[in-house]
Amino acid sequence: FEGEKSTYTKDGSSGALYRNPDKCIMCRRCETMCNEVQTCGIYSAVDRGFETVVAPAFNLPMIDTQCTFCGQCVSVCPTAALTEVSYVAKVWEALHDPDKFVIAQTAPAIRVALGEEFGLEPGTIVTGKMVAALRRLGFRKVFDTDFAADVTIVEEAKEFIERLKGKGRLPILTSCCPSWVKFIEHQFPELLDIPSTCKSPHMMFGAIAKTYFAEKFNIPPEKIVVVSVMPCIAKKYEIQRKEFEENGIKNVDYVITTREFAKMIREAGIDFTKLPNEDFDDPLGESTGASVIFGVTGGVIEAALRTAYEWITGETLEKVEFHGVRGLEDGLKEATVKIKDMELKIGVAHGLGNARRLLEDIRDGKRFYHAIEIMACPGGCIDGGGQPYHHGNLDI
């Protein structure tokens, strides 16, 4: 078996997910995750002639299906029949190319998960060691995606206020999650005017790196290689979308997951736990506390709302009190925030199954919100498809 064939990328994969049916043991965990939790319905039992495997209908390449590349199937596959497409070799190649200036950006969810891979208590924040590890791997600059998350908050708050003034349709939907964006494109094409027009933070970062940073440091943009270290598999697909390049130069060149980053640290023989704590580089390493909460469900909309509140009232909104919605307590939260004489209703959903139910209600006029955050992965990016495997061990 040669792996999945596709016309999407030259290397014969979907660019994000790789299937190897020879490793499939028909446990059907991917099918449960995809069809029942996420409700994308990609997987079914497919007869390969000599055996049956779990695969997309007609054994189609993933890119030719409605797969959103959330990677939750990868998280539950016990045999690596499903894995992310790895860009580790390409990143090593770039790091060893003297003609390239390779920079890293890291998502907020990495710093709380990476330590687990090296035996630290789950939830240990390892920001300083993470930065030190990237420098020792050869990255010339180590930046924080949180810088761009702050830019996203400003842009999204601005667009929200414009729509409140009647310029555009409500609710506004956050657009940080590429898996969620692909989901609405396939499943709710009639609602495509409601997501915000903002790029996701790591794509904004890539664009800034190859324009502002390139100019400030006098580096030709074509020499800059941007590597995003992410908890996410869908972002591997996102960077290949045609709208994310300028003059033939991609905003972001490679995405590696938390797991792949840990693999590189091991390959380099670095003792992660003994690394000193180091700081992000300037000028794209600074951020506010608002951007850090992007990694957890509800964080993006809360940050945008707080900014909009401050711009409209001149006062600070201390906290947004969310509560569960009856019947959907686990997957949908709501909050009502009063701004001057407006009562704004905010919704937060995580997991694509919950998102589908929420959007059906909005489409059918059964619910109304002014702003909604949706994250494809159940639990948000902190439980992204590229985070360390748990192998069903619920004690950790």
Ligand code: SF4
């Ligand atoms: Fe990626 Fe986060 Fe969306 Fe999951 S929820 S697909 S990790 S952006």
